[in-house]
Amino acid sequence: MTTTDVIVIGAGPAGSAAATVLAERGIDVCVVERERFPRFHIGESLLPATLSALDRIGVRLDPDEHQYKAGARFLDESTGQEQTYWFHDTLPGTPDHAYQVERALFDGILADRAIRAGARVTFGAKVTDVHVDDDGVSVRTDAGDVRGRYLLDATGQNALLARRRRTLRRIHGFGRAAAFLHFSEIPDAALDEIEPHGNIQILRTPFGWIWAIPLRGRRLSVGVVAAEGRISEQDVRDAVATSDLLRRWTRGATATEPTLVGDYSYVNTEPHGARFGCIGDAACFLDPVFSSGVTLALLGATSAAEAVGAALARGDEADPDLLADHAARMKLGYRAFYLLIHRFYHTAIFENLFFSEDPDPLMRRGLVTMLAGDVWREDNVFQNLLFASRRVDPSREIP
Numbered sequence: 001m002t003t004t005d006v007i008v009i010g011a012g013p014a015g016s017a018a019a020t021v022l023a024e025r026g027i028d029v030c031v032v033e034r035e036r037f038p039r040f041h042i043g044e045s046l047l048p049a050t051l052s053a054l055d056r057i058g059v060r061l062d063p064d065e066h067q068y069k070a071g072a073r074f075l076d077e078s079t080g081q082e083q084t085y086w087f088h089d090t091l092p093g094t095p096d097h098a099y100q101v102e103r104a105l106f107d108g109i110l111a112d113r114a115i116r117a118g119a120r121v122t123f124g125a126k127v128t129d130v131h132v133d134d135d136g137v138s139v140r141t142d143a144g145d146v147r148g149r150y151l152l153d154a155t156g157q158n159a160l161l162a163r164r165r166r167t168l169r170r171i172h173g174f175g176r177a178a179a180f181l182h183f184s185e186i187p188d189a190a191l192d193e194i195e196p197h198g199n200i201q202i203l204r205t206p207f208g209w210i211w212a213i214p215l216r217g218r219r220l221s222v223g224v225v226a227a228e229g230r231i232s233e234q235d236v237r238d239a240v241a242t243s244d245l246l247r248r249w250t251r252g253a254t255a256t257e258p259t260l261v262g263d264y265s266y267v268n269t270e271p272h273g274a275r276f277g278c279i280g281d282a283a284c285f286l287d288p289v290f291s292s293g294v295t296l297a298l299l300g301a302t303s304a305a306e307a308v309g310a311a312l313a314r315g316d317e318a319d320p321d322l323l324a325d326h327a328a329r330m331k332l333g334y335r336a337f338y339l340l341i342h343r344f345y346h347t348a349i350f351e352n353l354f355f356s357e358d359p360d361p362l363m364r365r366g367l368v369t370m371l372a373g374d375v376w377r378e379d380n381v382f383q384n385l386l387f388a389s390r391r392v393d394p395s396r397e398i399p
């Protein structure tokens with residue numbers, strides 16, 4: 001049996017970022033990842049707030065490898081309405097750009113960073129059993145057992161602990177299912193439109209919305225999200241065939257087979273306890289319309305790891321409340337995005353602001369600051385109004 005201080009299950013962005021922070025503090029960390037890298041993962045569009053988390057773990061993305069992203073464009077081709085949000089148009093202090101990444105490459109960079117920091121990462125080792133007791137934690141993996149003082153569950157939507165402990169609660173009223181595929185060798189005409197800014201395109205449709213995410217190397221990620229009912233492989237092909245923009249951007253390009261995912265917004269109602277914490281999607285996952293997943297995963301992972309590292313140094317890692325402050329802070333972030341996403345799906349007010357040609361500059365800047373993932377500041381009037389509105393109480397869905 002291997003022994004360690006902290007066992008991290010999963011080497012996605014959350015697991016690798018947490019492992020890096022802990023290992024840099026001199027803490028012994030074992031990361032157990034079921035896949036062998038590089039491996040595909042969806043979730044390619046990052047928000048500017050990611051940059052501060054990446055900075056924290058000493059990762060700087062190379063613009064030659066990752067698609068620079070200056071903003072997000074929302075459009076409705078049926079009405080011709082459109083609006084582009086530029087990340088330079090935020091409240092002071094928010095980073096002014098982000099990147100769109102091939103996750104196989106990005107997750108590999110983060111895992112390598114954790115290894116360089118001193119974490120022991122085992123790939124191809126699926127965790128099949130977890131046991132938390134008064135004195136420590138044990139996990140059973142395909143590659144042997146590991147015993148540690150603390151456990152971080154970073155298993156993404158697998159949400160190992162939440163599913164076992166039955167603390168995973170679905171969030172209703174958002175996207176129900178997605179189908180996505182990738183195009184390679186997109187035409188020069190598409191590059192001419194994409195290159196100056198690299199923006200993600202969000203197309204509103206009668207059934208939900210579509211994303212088009214430009215990636216480096218003449219690639220384009222396209223997905224459709226249905227607000228209700230089921231989705232099929234054919235839906236994403238139809239979406240491309242019926243959109244002027246997507247037809248133009250994919251003319252002559254080669255498409256992969258579509259992938260389907262379903263029913264995915266949820267919160268883990270007990271994301272921490274004695275000797276364990278859940279980070280990234282294992283703590284909460286919200287509809288991806290505003291690309292919040294990786295950003296919240298990275299920011300949450302680094303903050304949780306700081307708290308766990310400090311507790312290990314004090315020797316009080318068995319304290320069930322050691323992640324209480326961290327969890328409260330994350331809840332604020334989840335609720336902020338919950339409110340935005342709820343407005344997107346359910347109210348015309350938000351649509352008016354989105355497509356308004358002359359929105360109040362302060363409100364607009366506040367909205368863009370939220371869209372950039374900078375949701376933990378007190379000076380955002382737009383965000384404060386969103387929270388003050390009695391229309392929706394986010395604590396009902398994210399308690």
Ligand SMILES: Cc1cc2nc3c(=O)[nH]c(=O)nc-3n(C[C@H](O)[C@H](O)[C@H](O)COP(=O)(O)OP(=O)(O)OC[C@H]3O[C@@H](n4cnc5c(N)ncnc54)[C@H](O)[C@@H]3O)c2cc1C
Binds near residue numbers: 015125157285288293
């Ligand atoms: C359709 C869709 C579109 C999305 N688009 C975006 C987007 O544009 N931008 C964005 O930021 N986010 C997006 N997301 C969300 C994003 O994918 C996640 O939020 C992000 O990957 C979370 O990172 P993580 O580290 O928590 O989990 P993951 O990245 O899922 O990593 C978890 C890791 O744990 C491993 N693992 C799981 N179970 C076990 C086990 N039992 N034993 C060992 N290892 C295990 C997995 O193999 C995986 O490597 C999207 C999600 C969906 C579903």
